[in-house]
Amino acid sequence: MTIAGGRATSIPLMGRDEEPTIFELSAPGRSAARFRDQDLPEWSAHELVPADLVSEPLHLSEASERDVVGHFTRLSHRQYSVDLGAYPLGSCTMKYNPKLCDDVASLPGLANVHPAAPAHLTQGWLELLVGLGDALCEVTGMKAITLQPPAGAAGELTGLLLMRAWHEAQGRQRTKVIIPDSAHGTNPASVTLGGYDTVTVPSDERGLVDLEALKAVLDEDVAGIMLTNPNTLGLFEEEIVEIAAAVHEVGGLLYYDGANLNAILGVTRPGDMGFDIVHMNLHKTFAVPHGGGGPGAGPVAVSERLAAYLPGPVPVRTGDGTYAWSTPERSIGRVHGWHGNTLALARAWSYILLNGGDGLRRVAEGAVLNANWVREQLRGHYDIPFDRPNMHECVVSARNLKKAHGVKALDVAKRLLEEGFHSPTVYFPLIVEEALMIEPTETESPQTVAALVEALIRIAEGASEADREAPRTTPVRRVDEARAARQLIPTFDARP
């Protein structure tokens, strides 16, 4: 089908010329820094600290303010971003984030507060955190929450430590955590750091957890299972109630990896599915921008029976309407130096207030609509190994192109860069050969999604060996990753 309306493209906007490093741009003796007048005695280094500890001035770059601003602005022109164009990176939920959230994170009343200031001086912050925590519990159907984990992986590990503490309090020694073969790589890594062994269960021919295979590995050594629902194929685990019952039957807990929460906002809730522990990626679902790789925020919400184990302190509303810090009775301890990535939490709270309960439901609807539409349009052009209604993302395969033309998923990804789009996630989940995992998100218009689909179809139809040359229009072309690892140059000083 065709979608009316204009199309935009972004890649031609990106800077092609190499940018020297700030060190190469330096001129000896130059500096941008000028400090406020302190009106203090100008004690020398040797008068301030013992002479044998004083170093020579440490060499950094030497540039003017104008040079620094020019350098980093030119670097920004060599960087693709959501604000420039669509970013259909599966499992990453690269949606557009409202600009209000930036202004909220810059409010002096939030940004200029020292984290050690006592509660009675920071009532606004505690009120905000309590409000956010309550809303996230409502969204997930859970009873209590910690906002400390600074990222999704930190949330996972926090969840596993909660699982461990809970089992130990029941007097049980459990050793294993089950994850499906479609799980994110962080899951098994977190399991190991939580002190457990990973047991992998296969997916069935529908792309869902194989319930019989799961039952076969469930025993009294199982501490719990980590699932994301919808799973990494973008498919809803339709037997989740049966899975929950089976895991609970052996005394295990269910952990919900919130990476894909965008798909179910206001539609269904992990708590209602039977999950005991839920982490959220506020940098995916709740409009914390990804920042080129963080900061994120990974709050963990739990059911009633786990509330006493949460990391502390947690912000609470007291009987007299004020706010205070309180450490849960059996707390596993802190998982962050302060209170979590608080300004990111403030962004998420503003996003929830903007959307409201009604708007969050529309987020899920838009995300699921766009992703299903992409799958429908790509049928016949790409293989679709699990061709059934999906949620917020769809996974297609380039194995047909590989077989016919030697064009791999990676080549498709690089060709798409030439077409003015960021690539989808490739080669994940691992259970799909030549996987292209596409998550258009709800904020992309039908015109943009149509342009993406048209580009993918054009790539499939024109597939040839020449695609290995792609991309040809980007700031740099294919990068020699093997050389980067073999001749490691991790700093300017390590250059040969």
Place this chain on the structure above:
Amino acid sequence: MGHYVPHTDEELATMLASMGLSSLDELFEVVPAALRLASGLDLPDGRSEFDVLDELEAVAGRNRTDLICFAGGGAYDHDIPSAVKRVAFRSEFVTAYTPYQPEVAQGVLQALFEYQTMIARLSGLEVANASLYDGATACVEAINLAVAATGRQTVWLSDGVHPTWRDTVRTFAAGTGHDIVDVPLSDGRTAWPETGEPGALLVQFPNRLGCIEDLAEARKVADRTGALLLVAFDPVASGLLRTPGSFGADVVVGEGQPFGTPLSFGGPYLGLFACRLEHVRRLPGRLVGETVDVEGRRAYVTTLRTREQDIRREKASSNVCTNQTLIAVVAAIQLSFLGTAGLRELALRCARASRYTRESLLAIDGVEPLASAPTFREFAVRLPVNGETIVDRMAEEGFLAGIPTDGGLIVAATEKRTRSEIDAYADAMRKVLQ
């Protein structure tokens, strides 16, 4: 649909019809009926950005931001130049993902490469990663590296490390099974045990009382016991003091907030992590390396990826993926702004303000130093009244007086504190103590 879902009603109908559907609800038929929320979320309806901003400004107004800050503890009140704020928050940096496609991510990758160079120089080590979450969690990762490198589970944890960082280390040790042994301070410096076989020593430089630890001595203890020396440093100190690497640290971690990030109530901050090259294959988190593209042009890419969780899965020694890239870019810009001369000047000005504050406080009857070891920009005093009470009373006078500790108060000063502020602070303290 309004707000941030752009589809018109007509477009929705067209897209649904093309898939043989007649309503949005039908998209969710794969969700068992019993699990579907019948009446939606119990949250208020959405509002305009102007209404939301009004509400959040009112909430923010219930924080005391008028207090002149003398608190530190890993979070310092520095001036931030406009250029740093403006450039770092360009949307190309803010709204990018992790640089999975290096061809369109050279901006973030090169900024991280420059950041890694700066952090390696500040720590005095050969390699730094592209950031971790914060100082506390960077300590956890340093311990995990050291235990893996030495095969020894015991960690000697100095009591000079910030208390919340020590708590965080203990929390994660419950999963890894590491044996965390607390090592006390003696007159403000760590008193290492005579015997034992630890895998790692973790010491803070300067420590939580502001005292400059004897890293040469710590290195000797590490050599004697076969442990790795892990140092949690204040990166601003490297503007004045010898780097931890110059004393022989194996891993250097720290909190990078002082470089361009506001106090923010504690986050997002910036976990610094550097190590000797021999440990690079155990480095947690992302690492950017320089290479070339197919045309031989200089290019940057995340490298040694086989260390990472998405490839090694259950064999990975760290689960870190998303880290604090944007805050690392902020730090790179701030450090570029400071430059060689500016970093030295910054460190000197912090040390001068700290010394002037210390002398002003010690001139008050009943205020005594908590330790005699030399300090840099933070120091601890013993007071006749407990620290929490002092903080509350000083707030009434317009100051965040410091961070309470057993028997006293830990006070920090930065380049932002002026003589008149410090004089007023000391006057208020005199009044409060009377």
